[in-house]
Amino acid sequence: MAEVTYAGAPEGAKAQGFRFNTRAAVVHAVLIVGALIVLLPFYTMLSLSLKSPSEIMQQTGGFMGAQEPFRDDFCVKLGGTEEECMVNPIVYNYTTAFEKAPLVRYLLNGLIVTISIFVIQVIVALPCAYALAKLRFWGREAVFSLVLFCLLIPVHAIALPLYIMLAQVGLTNTYAALIIPWTISVFGIFLMRQFFMTVPDDLIDAARMDGMSEYGIIWRVMLPTAIPALMAFGIFSIVAHWNDYFWPRIVITGNRDLFTPPLGLREFKGDADGDNFGPMMATACIIVTPLIVAFLLAQRRFIEGITLSGMK
Amino acid sequence: MQRTLTAMALALASAAATTASAEDKIVVEFAYPYSHLFDVTYEAILPKFYAAHPNIEIRMRATYESYEDGTNTILREAVAGTLPDVTMQGLNRQAILVEKGIAKSLEPFIAAEADFAKDGYHKAMLDLGTFDSEVHGLPFSISLPVGYYNMEVMAKAGYDATNLPTTWAEVIEACGKLREAGVDNPMFWGWNITGNWFLQALMWSQDKPTVMGTDFTLDEPEGLTALNTMKDIFTGCEMQNLEWKAALASFSAGDLGMMYWSTSAVGAVERAMGDFTLVTSEYPGLTADGPMGLPAGGNSAMLVSTSEDPEELAAAWAWLKFITSGEGAADVARTTGYMPPNQAANEIILADFYDANPAKATAVRQLPLLREWQAYPGDNGLAATQVIYDGIEGIVTGEFEDMTELQEELTEEVQELLE
Numbered sequence: 120m121a122e123v124t125y126a127g128a129p130e131g132a133k134a135q136g137f138r139f140n141t142r143a144a145v146v147h148a149v150l151i152v153g154a155l156i157v158l159l160p161f162y163t164m165l166s167l168s169l170k171s172p173s174e175i176m177q178q179t180g181g182f183m184g185a186q187e188p189f190r191d192d193f194c195v196k197l198g199g200t201e202e203e204c205m206v207n208p209i210v211y212n213y214t215t216a217f218e219k220a221p222l223v224r225y226l227l228n229g230l231i232v233t234i235s236i237f238v239i240q241v242i243v244a245l246p247c248a249y250a251l252a253k254l255r256f257w258g259r260e261a262v263f264s265l266v267l268f269c270l271l272i273p274v275h276a277i278a279l280p281l282y283i284m285l286a287q288v289g290l291t292n293t294y295a296a297l298i299i300p301w302t303i304s305v306f307g308i309f310l311m312r313q314f315f316m317t318v319p320d321d322l323i324d325a326a327r328m329d330g331m332s333e334y335g336i337i338w339r340v341m342l343p344t345a346i347p348a349l350m351a352f353g354i355f356s357i358v359a360h361w362n363d364y365f366w367p368r369i370v371i372t373g374n375r376d377l378f379t380p381p382l383g384l385r386e387f388k389g390d391a392d393g394d395n396f397g398p399m400m401a402t403a404c405i406i407v408t409p410l411i412v413a414f415l416l417a418q419r420r421f422i423e424g425i426t427l428s429g430m431k
Numbered sequence: 432m433q434r435t436l437t438a439m440a441l442a443l444a445s446a447a448a449t450t451a452s453a454e455d456k457i458v459v460e461f462a463y464p465y466s467h468l469f470d471v472t473y474e475a476i477l478p479k480f481y482a483a484h485p486n487i488e489i490r491m492r493a494t495y496e497s498y499e500d501g502t503n504t505i506l507r508e509a510v511a512g513t514l515p516d517v518t519m520q521g522l523n524r525q526a527i528l529v530e531k532g533i534a535k536s537l538e539p540f541i542a543a544e545a546d547f548a549k550d551g552y553h554k555a556m557l558d559l560g561t562f563d564s565e566v567h568g569l570p571f572s573i574s575l576p577v578g579y580y581n582m583e584v585m586a587k588a589g590y591d592a593t594n595l596p597t598t599w600a601e602v603i604e605a606c607g608k609l610r611e612a613g614v615d616n617p618m619f620w621g622w623n624i625t626g627n628w629f630l631q632a633l634m635w636s637q638d639k640p641t642v643m644g645t646d647f648t649l650d651e652p653e654g655l656t657a658l659n660t661m662k663d664i665f666t667g668c669e670m671q672n673l674e675w676k677a678a679l680a681s682f683s684a685g686d687l688g689m690m691y692w693s694t695s696a697v698g699a700v701e702r703a704m705g706d707f708t709l710v711t712s713e714y715p716g717l718t719a720d721g722p723m724g725l726p727a728g729g730n731s732a733m734l735v736s737t738s739e740d741p742e743e744l745a746a747a748w749a750w751l752k753f754i755t756s757g758e759g760a761a762d763v764a765r766t767t768g769y770m771p772p773n774q775a776a777n778e779i780i781l782a783d784f785y786d787a788n789p790a791k792a793t794a795v796r797q798l799p800l801l802r803e804w805q806a807y808p809g810d811n812g813l814a815a816t817q818v819i820y821d822g823i824e825g826i827v828t829g830e831f832e833d834m835t836e837l838q839e840e841l842t843e844e845v846q847e848l849l850e
Contacts, residue, residue, distance in 0.1 A: 176703035177684040192702050193471045196766045219470065286511030368496075372504050373460070373513060375493045385496040389467040391624055391675050391692075392768065393699025 161407075168400035171208040175396045184208055208397065213405075215398035220383035221376075222405055229380045229406075232297045233360045237353055239302040244352075245345070248311030249337050253323055263312070269305040274366070282369055292373040301360060307352050314348040315341060350420040358410055380406040456488040457746040460515035462504070464495035464730065468695075469519075469572075472766040476759045480750065487746045498524055498625070498730065499813075505735060509533050516736035516747040519571060522559055522729055523626045523804040527812075529562040534733040536565040540748045550756045551775025555801045559772070560731050568731035569755040572769035574695035575725050575794045575801070576621070576632050578715065582708040584688035587612040595712045599660050602689065602715055603667035609688050610669075618668040618689040619678045622661065622827065626804060627819045628693075628726055633657035635724035635802045636717055642805045645849045647815075650842040658826070658834040660717060665827050672827045679703070691715075693728055694794035697768035701790070711793040724802040729769055770794050772801070811848040818844050 162182075167175055170184035186208060194204035216222055250256070251263050281300050282291070290296045318341065326340050342349075364381040371377045383406070387399035463469055477489065495501035498521030505528060508514045520528065528534040537560075541547055552569070560568030580595055588608035596602040602618065609617035622629045627641070634641045639653040648654060664670065673681065682690045683703040691714065700709065716722040732751045738744060753759040760771035761780040768791060771777060777785075777795055785792040807815040822841045825831040 172703045173683070173705065176680045177705050178680065179684075192698065193766075196471055197474060219466075282507065283510060286513070291511050291513055368500075369507070371493060372462075372508055373492050373515075375491070378493065382493070385494065386466040386470075388496050389465050389699065390497055391621075392465070392468055392695045393679055393703065394676070395467045 164400050164403050164407075167396050168212050168404050169209050170397060171211075172395070172397060174208070176393075212397035212401040215395075216383075216401040216405060219398065220378075220386040220402055222380070222383055222402060224376060225378050225380045225383045226405075226409075228294075228377060229361055231294065232379055233357045235294075235298050236301045236360050237356045239298070240304040240307050240352075240356055241349065243303050244307035244311050245342060246334070246337055247308045248315050249333075249341055251308070251312045252315035252318075253320070254333075266305050266308050266312075270309060274300075278366070278369060285370060291370050292377060294377065296370040297367055297377070297379065300366070304352075304356065307356065310352050311345060311348060314345055318344055347420055347423045350417055351423075354414065354417060357413070361406075361410060456486055457743055458488045458490050459517060459743075459747050459750050460490050460492055461517045461750065462492035462495065462501070462515045463519035464498055464501045464521070466494040468698075468767055470494075472572075472762055475762040475766055476754055479758055479762075480753050483753070484746075484749055487749060489750060495519075502527060505533060506531075509735075512737070514735045514737050516734070516738065516743070517751050518733055518735050519730045520568065520733055521626075522568075522570065522573075522727055522731050523806045525560060525568045525731055525733060526562060526806045526808070528733060528735070529567050533735050534567045535735065536567055537569065537734060537748075537751075538565045540744075540752075541566060544752075549775070550752075551760070551773040551777075552756065553774045555798075556772040556774075559727055559801075559803060560733075568733045569751060570727070570729060570731045570772045571755050571760075572695075572729045572763045572767060573772040573794075573801070574693040574728040574769050575797050576629065576691060576714045577694045577793045577797070578712045579682060579690040579692055579697075579700065580710045580712060581682070581685055581688050582710050584609065584614055584617075584685065584707070587614060588688075592710055592712075595710070596689075596715055597713065597721060598715050598719055599664055599717060603663060605689065606668035614688055616671055616681065616686050618664075618670060619673060619682065619687055619691070620661075620664055620668075620670060621675075621678070621690075621692045622823050623675060623820070624693060624728075625816075626728075626806075627816055627823070628728060628804065629691075630657060630661075630819060630823060631726040631805060632714070632722070633660055633717075635726055635800075636722035638723040640803070640805060642807060642849070645808055647807075647842060647845045647849055649838060649845070654842070655834060655838050656717065658838055661823065662826050662834055666829075670827065672824070693768075694770070694791065695728065695768040697790050699768070709790055711790045713793060713797060722800055725797060725800045726804040727772070727801050728804055764791065770798075772798070807845070807849060809849055815845045815848045818848065 166182045169182070169186075170180050171187070171189045173189065174180035174184045188205040188207050189211075190201060191199075191204045191206045191211060194206075195201065247266075251259060251266070285291050285296050285299070290299070322340060322344075323336060326336050331339070361379075362381060363379070364384075367379045367382055368385075371379075371382065380402075383402050384399055387395040387402070389395065463473070473491070480487075480489065492515055495504055501518065501520055502524040505514065505518055505520070509531070514533070520534075525534065544550075556570055556573075557566050559570050560566055578595065580590075582590075582592070585591070585595070585605075588605060588611070590605065596605050606617040620629065631641045634648070634653060634657055637653045637656060639648060639651070641648055649657075678687075678690065678692075679696060679700065680703075681687050683700055683705065685705045685707050694711065697711065714722055714725060732755060734744075734747055734751060736744060736747050738747075755771070756773050757776065758780065760773040760776035761784075763769050763771045764777070764781050764784060770791070771781075777798070785795055806812055819841060822831070822837060826834075826837070831837045
């Protein structure tokens with residue numbers, strides 16, 4: 120739907136020689152207000168990541184702050200002289216984000232975890248979706264109902280049993296604990312099944328006649344046709360697990376080296392005694408940047424995928 | 432000073448002698464809350480500890496994001512069998528770990544120490560971590576409620592460091608004068624600090640515990656006095672209902688004249704505040720004599736190691752003792768707004784420090800008032816905390832007018848949760 124408005128409006132305007140169109144104007148006004156509401160938290164995040172602690176707490180300095188050097192008290196407490204400890208807000212916020220929370224390490228962990236989850240999800244979901252969409256077997260509808268049913272279970276409801284199971288096999292505080300619970304994505308199975316339903320049977324019959332095995336069909340015929348849907352699923356999966364705070368926080372209690380990026384935010388918490396907002400927001404900026412870049416690059420494919428798979 | 436150091440050196444030498452033969456370092460796994468506040472403290476302590484105990488390695492675990500998260504994490508790890516050796520827990524969250532048998536008694540280790548009292552561990556401090564008459568936790572960082580004053584704002588109503596309010600009636604009077612002088616938002620009172628800390632402060636001010644056994648004591652005359660005092664403060668000062676961050680921000684920005692809060696935020700306020708003079712002063716009382724007691728906030732070191740190896744336990748004890756006494760404890764005050772509850776550290780090592788940092792000295796003067804930050808017993812403890820929180824919020828917003836009625840309502844609801 121969004122695409123129609125997007126593509127249609129400018130063309131229509133051109134053809135009619137920029138005649139004022141009330142409907143389009145209202146649509147745009149609503150979209151602009153919506154966009155502002157969505158962008159405001161990002162604006163605050165970026166702004167706070169550039170300012171000094173006193174500017175943040177006193178809510179002064181506009182977007183950038185004055186960029187006057189301020190004294191880093193923690194540096195003084197660890198024995199630095201006042202002169203050594205004068206820092207520029209931007210430099211302080213971003214270097215602290217990388218040093219105190221070893222963000223490079225966390226980003227790498229995030230990459231390992233999200234990519235592993237996605238790859239395994241695809242390996243599981245594609246054959247399942249293919250079977251549910253194209254093979255006839257006894258109980259298929261029942262299995263599909265189960266898939267739909269599983270979509271209704273929130274992860275928080277099963278977090279504790281999952282934790283206990285992982286604990287009993289001694290897997291807490293490992294990459295495996297971060298990855299295994301998410302490897303079977305019922306959402307992925309459902310999404311791919313909907314997409315496969317739209318693929319003509321003739322294509323599969325032709326492949327069978329050429330003597331391809333069922334697995335051959337999945338990986339060499341269905342996979343290439345499913346790229347747009349996989350892109351859409353990939354965005355959902357990667358965004359969800361990249362941003363996940365809940366699960367990593369539950370299973371990673373030992374080694375800080377296994378933290379995923381969002382857990383880095385907790386390094387700056389102080390609650391009633393004052394949080395360190397500058398580096399915290401700098402960390403947040405660094406965490407969301409890869410996602411925003413990836414989404415902008417894949418935007419078109421993403422919308423295609425959603426439209427194609429019938430998730431309108 | 433000299434004697435403490437000698438005692439420390441001796442203890443260290445003997446510890447070193449017994450374990451120096453071990454080839455590998457003994458690893459002590461350690462976890463604590465609030466990275467932002469305490470990272471710097473441990474960074475300051477660690478080199479000193481390693482110099483004294485070269486054969487022990489402290490392995491820092493993922494930090495807890497809050498006291499509640501710390502307790503949750505330990506409870507989960509107890510199930511998974513991945514407990515650390517030493518954990519720092521909120522003072523009002525120790526009981527549950529003792530009840531469940533996760534935290535170990537420290538008595539055997541204390542019994543083996545020759546000069547325990549001389550190391551500065553005094554009774555009021557040990558009481559905070561004593562359960563079933565055995566010490567289970569050694570307090571590490573302690574906070575008490577204090578008054579924060581913006582002297583430039585206070586000056587508008589004719590106040591200076593010599594005549595700051597000492598009773599709540601005077602606070603309300605000051606609010607009136609400040610308003611007349613054109614200050615819109617004269618005061619904030621930290622009712623919303625976790626664990627109903629400020630309600631307990633008003634109860635302890637009358638030397639009354641908020642919970643005795645499973646009896647919630649708000650139904651007694653002291654409870655009504657506490658509720659009425661709150662109502663008088665909130666309405667008399669026309670206090671705005673600010674959340675934590677907004678309250679600290681308003682004070683830092685110089686809008687508020689007076690803020691009643693934990694001493695632990697002194698560091699954060701000093702870092703963030705605008706161009707004004709900050710003075711902290713004793714927490715006001717109900718009468719001119721000041722409060723008769725105040726609840727301690729902060730955290731406490733507990734031994735939760737599952738190890739049976741006496742060497743590992745000794746190493747964990749060495750760390751636990753190092754951070755709660757001597758130079759280790761002194762670093763708490765040097766790096767945060769908290770104070771060490773250790774007498775020797777406060778009175779000997781830190782005497783000069785407090786002269787140079789008067790804003791942090793107020794809480795130390797209040798140390799004799801130190802009382803327990805009480806947990807509500809049983810599995811519904813957190814629910815009880817929330818019921819009381821909602822009740823107090825109702826006073827702030829003006830939803831509850833009749834304090835006798837509120838007293839009855841709260842007592843009934845909370846008492847039910849505790850039984």
